[in-house]
Amino acid sequence: MSNTFQVDLRGIVDLLSHHLYASPRVYIRELLQNAVDAITAVGPDHAGRVEIVTGDGLRISDNGIGLTEAQVHELLATIGRSSKRDELGFARHQFLGQFGIGLLSCFMVADEIRVHTRRGDAPPVLWTGHSDGRYEVGPGPEREPGTTVTLLPRRGSEHFLMGTTVTTLAGLYGSLLPVTVTVDGQTVTGDVLPWDRPQAERRLYAEATLGFRPFDVIDLNVPAAGLSGAAFVLPTPVNPASRGGHRVYLKRMLLSENVEGLLPEWAFFARCVVDSSELRPTASREALYDDGQLAETRDAIADQLRGWLARLAATDPRRLGEFLRIHHLGVKALALHDDEMLRLVEQWYPMQTNMGEITLAEFRARHGVLRYAATDDEFRQLAAVAAAQDLALINGGYVYDADLIERLAALDAEVRAERLDPSDLSTRFLPVEAEVELRLRPFLAAVQRRLDRLGCEVVVRAFDPVTLPSLYLVSRAAAFHEDFTASRSQADDLWGGVLDALSQTVPTDRPQLVLNHRNPLVRRIAALGDDELAGLAVESLYGQALMLGHHPIRPNDAALLTTSLLGLLDRAVPGEA
Numbered sequence: 001m002s003n004t005f006q007v008d009l010r011g012i013v014d015l016l017s018h019h020l021y022a023s024p025r026v027y028i029r030e031l032l033q034n035a036v037d038a039i040t041a042v043g044p045d046h047a048g049r050v051e052i053v054t055g056d057g058l059r060i061s062d063n064g065i066g067l068t069e070a071q072v073h074e075l076l077a078t079i080g081r082s083s084k085r086d087e088l089g090f091a092r093h094q095f096l097g098q099f100g101i102g103l104l105s106c107f108m109v110a111d112e113i114r115v116h117t118r119r120g121d122a123p124p125v126l127w128t129g130h131s132d133g134r135y136e137v138g139p140g141p142e143r144e145p146g147t148t149v150t151l152l153p154r155r156g157s158e159h160f161l162m163g164t165t166v167t168t169l170a171g172l173y174g175s176l177l178p179v180t181v182t183v184d185g186q187t188v189t190g191d192v193l194p195w196d197r198p199q200a201e202r203r204l205y206a207e208a209t210l211g212f213r214p215f216d217v218i219d220l221n222v223p224a225a226g227l228s229g230a231a232f233v234l235p236t237p238v239n240p241a242s243r244g245g246h247r248v249y250l251k252r253m254l255l256s257e258n259v260e261g262l263l264p265e266w267a268f269f270a271r272c273v274v275d276s277s278e279l280r281p282t283a284s285r286e287a288l289y290d291d292g293q294l295a296e297t298r299d300a301i302a303d304q305l306r307g308w309l310a311r312l313a314a315t316d317p318r319r320l321g322e323f324l325r326i327h328h329l330g331v332k333a334l335a336l337h338d339d340e341m342l343r344l345v346e347q348w349y350p351m352q353t354n355m356g357e358i359t360l361a362e363f364r365a366r367h368g369v370l371r372y373a374a375t376d377d378e379f380r381q382l383a384a385v386a387a388a389q390d391l392a393l394i395n396g397g398y399v400y401d402a403d404l405i406e407r408l409a410a411l412d413a414e415v416r417a418e419r420l421d422p423s424d425l426s427t428r429f430l431p432v433e434a435e436v437e438l439r440l441r442p443f444l445a446a447v448q449r450r451l452d453r454l455g456c457e458v459v460v461r462a463f464d465p466v467t468l469p470s471l472y473l474v475s476r477a478a479a480f481h482e483d484f485t486a487s488r489s490q491a492d493d494l495w496g497g498v499l500d501a502l503s504q505t506v507p508t509d510r511p512q513l514v515l516n517h518r519n520p521l522v523r524r525i526a527a528l529g530d531d532e533l534a535g536l537a538v539e540s541l542y543g544q545a546l547m548l549g550h551h552p553i554r555p556n557d558a559a560l561l562t563t564s565l566l567g568l569l570d571r572a573v574p575g576e577a
């Protein structure tokens, strides 16, 4: 036995209003869309007109193609049936609608829908649909060809049908439509496409609709998607993780003000306003259907944004610099994968160095090797000393910077990058003369004994700046060794045994306290001939060097600092105990 599905209209309307459409407001969009489609169906030269009248409910009339009685039965009373698909079920290209559910959205705000329609010379028809699923069809009063849809408000939804609301909504969705739409006699269409306006007006448009005064406006054109529009560049930094929505029109009808997925993720610095005749909506008409065509369109738009950046670099580098200062995070993220963007960063993005803020290109021209510190801490530790030795150093500690430098070197054989290890720096310090070295031996032996328990090696070198008495240097191997020793002291027996076995293989070079023999204070300390006082002084230098280099102060270090300070005070302040 064969039966036919029954449809519970109330259930369907509930589904639409709570799960498909974002808000009952979209009923206006669906009605406008049907009217425009009906006008399109008459032919290309037909002067379309849509009139909306509010008051007691809402009435929307069009001078479109209209429906015969047979079509009314077939199309209006069958959910999911649409005249806008061909025999194979594909959306007919020229129409906005395609799903055959749009009219139902009116039940979100109305209890009763009346469609009074006439097609050509066929007799006029009146169809009345009720929200409980009943409908009647019969002959209607005489009228011109076209259709009038009347909504009788549902209790509690009256405000959706009020004149002011309808004017706002019809303007929002329909202001760019190619047919004239009036609400209570007032025309809401006829707006010039925002991207076709002169530059100054486009900026005002952005301020009014997007809420910001754009840094720049970029024309967008993707013929394959029948897309034209503009990208408005944000004037302030945005969180790259925050997804910005775009204002998308399909065949000049607003799809949504907050469409995602139109731009690649890196392009978070732009908000687009576009119209497309080819991209497809999802059934809710809140989003674009994520298909190959959308992906191709996204790529094409990305190319145009990239082109804008390249043009800016060629014609107005100062402005590009401004842009990079605002949106460097996005551009740098992009440069990790995109060679062209990497070049842009290299040429135009000033990085922090110990010689001031300069671009990588400039740095390379002046200093050859791209020498960088991998973390902000390392940079701060080394910047001044390196500068005093004419060693230029880039702070690679900002997000992506070290990776970008390495990528640049990997890409281009001419570019050399070198991560500066603190221990590399100590090899640039000059040893003191042999005779001085000999003289300093007893002093060094005495202070070394005092710093042994902190795992630190004391050496004397000559380096600039002379004002710097000492420097605490931790090489990568030594930093590892320190962590290792700390874990060993906390480990239980089993794990401790494993660590001990490992310790045979880890490098053991210790952090160094490098005393600067060019520094007058250091010379005086070394010449004291008083082991106790020299020891206290070197311990103090050790503490100062730790703090200068932003090194962590361990409990042992803190205790040493206190005793050395008290010891020095004891020696400095005269009088009997």
Ligand SMILES: Nc1ncnc2c1ncn2[C@@H]1O[C@H](COP(=O)(O)OP(=O)(O)OP(=O)(O)O)[C@@H](O)[C@H]1O
Pocket (backbone or CB within 6 Å): 030, 033, 034, 035, 038, 062, 064, 065, 066, 067, 075, 076, 081, 082, 083, 084, 096, 097, 098, 099, 100, 101, 102, 103, 104, 146, 147
């Ligand atoms: N104003 C109108 N003039 C002529 N025909 C109309 C009008 N409104 C609706 N129709 C007919 O009723 C059918 C169903 O309309 P409905 O709005 O439910 O779906 P649709 O517009 O085809 O698709 P979508 O769900 O995508 O809006 C339409 O395909 C169209 O043939």
